[in-house]
Amino acid sequence: QVQLVESGGGLVEPGESLRLSCVASGFTFGWYRMSWHRQVPGNEREWVATITTAGDSTKYADSVKGRFTIRRDNSKKTLFLQMNNLKPEDTAVYYCGAERWDGNTWSYDYWGQGTRVTVSS
Numbered sequence: 442q443v444q445l446v447e448s449g450g451g452l453v454e455p456g457e458s459l460r461l462s463c464v465a466s467g468f469t470f471g472w473y474r475m476s477w478h479r480q481v482p483g484n485e486r487e488w489v490a491t492i493t494t495a496g497d498s499t500k501y502a503d504s505v506k507g508r509f510t511i512r513r514d515n516s517k518k519t520l521f522l523q524m525n526n527l528k529p530e531d532t533a534v535y536y537c538g539a540e541r542w543d544g545n546t547w548s549y550d551y552w553g554q555g556t557r558v559t560v561s562s
Contacts (some may be wrong), residue, residue, distance in 0.1 A: 442553055443467035445537050450556035457527055457560075462518040463537030463553055470518040471495075474540040474547060477511060477522045479558075480532035486536070492524065504530075527560045534558075 449461040461477070473478040477489040490511040491500045499511050507520050534555040540547040 445539065445551055445553035447535065447537055447553045447556040450535060452559045452561065453513050453527055454562050455560055458523070458525045458532075459527060459558060461522040461524065461535055461537075461556060461558075463522075465518040465520070468539070468551065470539075472541070473550070474512075474542075474551075475513055475520045476538045476540060477520075477535060478538060479531075479535045480555075481533045482516045489535070491540075492520070494504055500536070508531045524558070526557075529560050529562075532558060 444466045445463055446462060447463045449459060451459065453459055457468045471494055474491060476491040476493055478486045479489055480486040489502050489505055490509060492511045492513050496513045501509060512521045524531065534557050536555045537553045538549045539551040541550050
């Protein structure tokens with residue numbers, strides 16, 4: 442029943458923009474910190490951005506600061522990633538993840554299936 446479904450990926454040229462969405466269901470969305478990660482085949486999964494439960498604070502990897510914006514709409518149980526000025530090195534499968542505080546640390550309880558982003562001329 443728990444699901445995180447990403448969408449919005451595709452093929453774009455360098456400098457163009459894309460908005461990814463992640464629709465959550467089957468759990469209390471507002472209790473979870475949400476994050477975006479990305480992964481290139483053969484590489485480890487890379488953290489991209491995180492947003493707090495209320496959406497009042499965000500954090501970004503240095504590689505995407507100033508270009509990407511993470512946002513959430515708790516009423517719609519949806520997470521977004523606005524990706525501007527895309528570069529070829531942004532090419533990856535993008536995943537949304539839900540984190541829960543266990544008393545000692547944050548841990549990822551749920552992951553989506555991923556959406557592919559390809560930036561190429």
